[in-house]
Amino acid sequence: MTLHILKVGGKVIDDLALLQPILESFLQKEGKKIIVHGGGKKASELSEKLGIAVQMVNGRRITDAASLEVATMVYAGLFNKQIVALLQSLGGNALGLSGADGNVILAHRRPVKEIDYGFVGDLDQVNAQAIHRLLNADFTPVFCAITHDGQGQLLNTNADTIASSLATAMSTLYEVKLYLCLDKNGVLSNPEDDASVIPSMNAADYERFKAEGIVYAGMLPKLDNAFDALRQGVKEVIICGPESVCYGGGTVIYQD
Amino acid sequence: MTLHILKVGGKVIDDLALLQPILESFLQKEGKKIIVHGGGKKASELSEKLGIAVQMVNGRRITDAASLEVATMVYAGLFNKQIVALLQSLGGNALGLSGADGNVILAHRRPVKEIDYGFVGDLDQVNAQAIHRLLNADFTPVFCAITHDGQGQLLNTNADTIASSLATAMSTLYEVKLYLCLDKNGVLSNPEDDASVIPSMNAADYERFKAEGIVYAGMLPKLDNAFDALRQGVKEVIICGPESVCYGGGTVIYQD
Numbered sequence: 001m002t003l004h005i006l007k008v009g010g011k012v013i014d015d016l017a018l019l020q021p022i023l024e025s026f027l028q029k030e031g032k033k034i035i036v037h038g039g040g041k042k043a044s045e046l047s048e049k050l051g052i053a054v055q056m057v058n059g060r061r062i063t064d065a066a067s068l069e070v071a072t073m074v075y076a077g078l079f080n081k082q083i084v085a086l087l088q089s090l091g092g093n094a095l096g097l098s099g100a101d102g103n104v105i106l107a108h109r110r111p112v113k114e115i116d117y118g119f120v121g122d123l124d125q126v127n128a129q130a131i132h133r134l135l136n137a138d139f140t141p142v143f144c145a146i147t148h149d150g151q152g153q154l155l156n157t158n159a160d161t162i163a164s165s166l167a168t169a170m171s172t173l174y175e176v177k178l179y180l181c182l183d184k185n186g187v188l189s190n191p192e193d194d195a196s197v198i199p200s201m202n203a204a205d206y207e208r209f210k211a212e213g214i215v216y217a218g219m220l221p222k223l224d225n226a227f228d229a230l231r232q233g234v235k236e237v238i239i240c241g242p243e244s245v246c247y248g249g250g251t252v253i254y255q256d
Numbered sequence: 257m258t259l260h261i262l263k264v265g266g267k268v269i270d271d272l273a274l275l276q277p278i279l280e281s282f283l284q285k286e287g288k289k290i291i292v293h294g295g296g297k298k299a300s301e302l303s304e305k306l307g308i309a310v311q312m313v314n315g316r317r318i319t320d321a322a323s324l325e326v327a328t329m330v331y332a333g334l335f336n337k338q339i340v341a342l343l344q345s346l347g348g349n350a351l352g353l354s355g356a357d358g359n360v361i362l363a364h365r366r367p368v369k370e371i372d373y374g375f376v377g378d379l380d381q382v383n384a385q386a387i388h389r390l391l392n393a394d395f396t397p398v399f400c401a402i403t404h405d406g407q408g409q410l411l412n413t414n415a416d417t418i419a420s421s422l423a424t425a426m427s428t429l430y431e432v433k434l435y436l437c438l439d440k441n442g443v444l445s446n447p448e449d450d451a452s453v454i455p456s457m458n459a460a461d462y463e464r465f466k467a468e469g470i471v472y473a474g475m476l477p478k479l480d481n482a483f484d485a486l487r488q489g490v491k492e493v494i495i496c497g498p499e500s501v502c503y504g505g506g507t508v509i510y511q512d
Contacts, residue, residue, distance in 0.1 A: 076332070076336070084357055085409065086408050103344050146337060150344060154341050
């Protein structure tokens with residue numbers, strides 16, 4: 001059975017009118033589905049309004065107790081429930097989840113070395129059997145980027161990491177396709193030309209594209225994660241944008 | 257099979273240290289369990305910090321779009337996930353739910369007559385079968401007071417109403433005991449004396465207590481709701497406080 005996992009983030013999260021056609025076409029896919037969402041700008045906006053300073057150390061954001069409250073409110077509350085209600089209106093039986101709900105994702109607070117990241121969680125375990133039971137009961141789980149440590153502490157976790165860890169963990173039970181929905185419609189061979197989507201890429205292609213400087217900067221960690229996921233059993237990773245989720249296309253990443 | 261439904265609200269929601277022993281002893285009960293939580297002061301505090309005016313018409317609070325966002329963030333996000341994470345740390349396999357999750361509670365926006373209450377939902381349907389399946393899968397559902405209309409709109413709904421509607425709907429499948437955890441340890445025969453808890457009350461007692469002025473004011477709608485629930489199949493309603501959930505006691509309301 002195929003399991004489609006869609007990660008959405010960025011501007012489509014801030015605008016339900018942009019998100020709706022994406023979810024609508026995602027629901028058409030044959031097989032089981034999971035959605036993972038990031039945060040959008042709302043959490044930063046809310047922090048600013050509340051006078052909670054965004055603390056950065058060496059370019060990394062720190063999650064103090066007040067920031068964790070904001071993240072929990074915006075990700076697990078506002079966005080998660082808006083997406084669940086939207087999916088329900090489109091006929092998908094969505095069920096919103098943090099890692100604490102049903103104990104589906106366990107994490108631990110990132111150890112303090114040079115930097116104390118605060119309430120940031122690094123993943124320990126995705127409970128694939130519990131998620132499998134929810135999928136079997138015909139729910140479409142919708143994950144926000146909040147996890148817990150099993151000791152009562154909520155933790156802020158990277159949504160991309162949750163998506164790829166879910167994909168890897170579920171690949172023991174399903175043929176998993178992971179869709180990373182970004183702003184552009186795929187990996188572009190020319191950053192100036194939105195139509196220059198590279199249709200597919202294997203590990204050898206990736207090395208060549210890196211050497212030629214065709215892929216660079218922010219796309220590198222995403223592609224590294226994609227190849228990691230493939231090495232760990234995920235069948236296909238698709239780098240796509242709002243339109244390419246809806247109408248096909250995007251860049252299909254495969255192992256070889 | 258007995259299903260215990262605990263409604264918590266007020267000051268214990270704002271202080272997890274107060275809530276923990278209540279949840280701990282509630283988890284000890286034999287049978288299935290559901291928790292329903294209200295909001296506490298946090299939503300009003302957050303609205304105030306954000307400069308969202310609390311609009312009252314004829315003594316009733318209006319939920320405009322900004323207030324609905326705050327309610328969704330605080331109830332479905334912060335409190336719901338804090339309670340779920342706390343329950344998980346106590347060994348209960350909690351699963352946080354709004355009415356939209358799994359389409360478990362449907363409501364409609366309250367019709368505008370003299371007053372437009374905004375995004376306030378009146379309940380249409382509790383999906384007892386869906387909740388039954390979650391209970392059978394050994395989850396302990398934790399409901400916040402946010403519902404949806406099935407058309408993508410989230411709605412703010414009274415937590416007491418959710419608790420008694422859940423109790424009524426589930427009583428077709430379970431022997432339901434509904435615990436309403438208030439600040440005092442039960443219905444008091446003397447409001448000045450916290451130890452004067454009336455141990456039990458049937459409909460005839462209630463009429464007599466009303467006539468004698470022993471129960472009055474804010475307790476009346478709660479007791480009316482309790483007797484309504486009993487008439488609709490709920491086995492027992494227990495009016496209790498933090499201590500009486502933990503150590504037994506409270507006022508047991510029964511039909512006759």
